[in-house]
Amino acid sequence: MKNVIIGLLLFCATMSFGQVSLVDQRPKLVVGIVVDQMRYDYLTRYYDKFGDDGFKRLMNDGFNCENAHFNYIPTYTAVGHSAIYTGSTPSVNGIIGNNWYDKSAKKSIYCVDDENYTTVGGDSGGNKSPVRLLTTTVTDELQLTQMKGGKVISISLKDRSAILPGGHMANAAYWFENKFITSTYYMSELPKWVESFNKKDFAQKYLKGKWETLYPIKQYTESIADDNEFEQPYNGQEKPVFPYDLRSLQEANGGNNMIKATPFGNSILIDFAKAAIESEKLGKNNVTDFLAISFSSPDYIGHQFGVDSKEVEDTYIRLDKELGDFLRFLDKQIGDNYTLFLTADHAAVQVPAYLSSLKIPSGYINSAEFKKEVEDFCKTRFGSDHLIEDFSNFQIFLNKEELKRLKLDQNEVSQILADFVIEFNWVLRVVDAKNLQNNLYQDRLMQFLKNGCNQKLSGDVMLIPKPATISHARKGTTHGSGFTYDTHVPILFYGKGIKKGKSRRFIPIVDIAPTISNLLKISYPNGNEGDVIEEALK
Incomplete structure (x- = not known):
């Protein structure tokens, strides 16, 4: 009889523990990374130039969706971030562009403008909110499930790329206007750690020198000649060729904001992400926190120099090293209790003028x-x-x-x-x-x-x-179409709850949000149209 009672007690304890462990199965921190204007083929094109700790670690030790695509038109930044985090297309979530014509107001509007709010931490650029996003995000659903017990922080150099992933319930969203700022939608004043970060003026640290290729430029065999007619120079420069004297170019190219159009925009965002994790103690509580990071610099650089440029190649080689450093930082701070996904908000077309020079059909509108x-x-x-x-x-x-x-x-x-x-x-x-x-x-x-x-x-x-036909200057490139050069992007999952492997089946971008939701044991975003990527999860 005594043994029976002990057995029942152990059974009840196990059942009770099982209920708790369902929550405990969640990672302590989810890190969502979006690389602005990253084509999938950058992973394979520059693979031999990457180290072992960045993209290769995610590809080889995580789950690699090799045939992931955006499943709508237009493929723009705001639209991409919204689809990734809501699991829905513009037909449902309402973000139909970066800017679009408002039929009621009879004027062009910007996706995150909101005059009901003002700038915090700067002079301008903060009258923003996610008001035009019609659905919840995976970050919203995490907040709803945990009764806002965890923290959701979203950061980027672009306002829209910080605001939309954070959803409607983010604790904070920060973006860069000569320094990191936010909106009264989130808070009335910057936290002390953000003020301290801004005072250190990391932008000047990176802009005081030159942008030279990380490795000897002759090794950059995956891109076209540095001196070519298809790239747009910085203001005040005759030719877009290495090295770039950033100190001398800074004044003519937006002051501190010039960092956005250099690979060091990725560097300052990594610095800020580390500061956020440490200062906000992300991943240190008995709940799940979420850090959304969007690297905007690859988009600025891609628009200016084009897909095949040495500038883009150097940007991704540098980003790979910084990603490796960031993963090691997460290992140290969170251990094996974090889950990370990496994707892009769109890809990009090769410069049509360059394609035309190779007798490939292309054009301008x-x-x-x-x-x-x-x-x-x-x-x-x-x-x-x-x-x-x-x-x-x-x-x-x-x-x-x-x-x-x-x-x-x-x-x-x-x-x-x-x-x-x-x-x-056309x-x-x-x-x-x-x-x-x-x-x-x-x-x-x-x-x-x-x-x-x-x-x-x-x-x-x-x-x-038609394919490779764009409304843009003849130098540099853009995106927006439904062709594979704009839709085919990476989706990489890594960390707690993720299987090691890969898939070659067609996976739409809207599958990310329900997959992360399923991993976290939370409701899917309320406009979700995607499916769980079952083979990625343990």
Whole structure:
């Protein structure tokens, strides 16, 4: 009898312990890393230049999704960060661009602008909030589950890249405007550790010298010649070639903000991330904390110099070393009790002028000229030069009041415009909003377009340019399409709860949020459209 009682007590204790251990299975810290404008092939292209502790550690000791893609158009920064953290496309979460035309306000708006809040820690740049994000994020759901018992901190050089991953319930989001600032949405004054960090002026530490290649430039065989016609020099410089005297270029390129367009923007963000972990004691409590980090500098550098530049190659070689240093820091601070994922908010196209020089089809679009031609057509066809209210993000917005005044049917006008626009040489596909919403598509590109259009917010006629055809200067590059050069990005999982392995199946970016949610044993974001990447989890 005594043995039976002891057995029952042990059983009850085990059951009780099991209930607690479900929570204890969560890592003490989740680190979400987004690298702005990182193509998947950078992992393979520069692999032999990487050390063992950075990207290789994540690829070889973690789980590597080799065929991960964004599953919508447009592939822009704000849209990417929103999809990663909400598990939803713009059709649901409402972030349809970095900027877009607001049909109600009849003006272009910025994704995180909010005049209800003011700057904290600086003179300007802080009137921001996540108000336009319509859904919860994985970070929000963690806060809801833990009754805000843990901390969510989100950092970046760009405001949108800090604000959107943090969701609506972040304890703090910080971004860089000559120093790290925030918004009254989060707090009334900067914490002492942030003030102390800003006083040290790390930007000047990095900008006082030169940007030279980390290794001898002759070893950079994965990129084109340093002196070429496809790159944009810094202001005040004749040619975009190494070495760059940052001290002399700083004044003409935004002061401390110049650091954003150098690899040292990654360095200062790593410094800030370490300070946040130490000062906020992240990962040291009986709950799960979340640190969202977005490296913006690769995007600035990629736009300016292009995919194939030595500047981009050097940036990723340096980022690999700093990532290795950061992982060792996490090992020391958190031990084996953290989970990390690394992805990108979009990739990028090779400079079309460079592709043209190699006889690869590519081209450029003059958006202002295109809009003028559409307006002229409307004046001839419908007798009005006020029918086109806006053209942006390759979407035409019609003037509803003018349609009503002229007693024109919106759907008929949209279809007539679509028939006109398809004749432009640079246009690959065009569809009006009604047909886009009402049709199911086997065509992946058209489904991506549908996923990226919000029925209440998007335009009336949507265009898809031909591959490698962009609206941009002839030097440098951009992104935004649904083609693989813009959609194919890394997804790497590493740490507690993660299996070692890889997958070559198509994995949409919206699968990250439910995967992390499942790992944390929390609800999925409330607009979630993704699925758990089962093979990545133990």
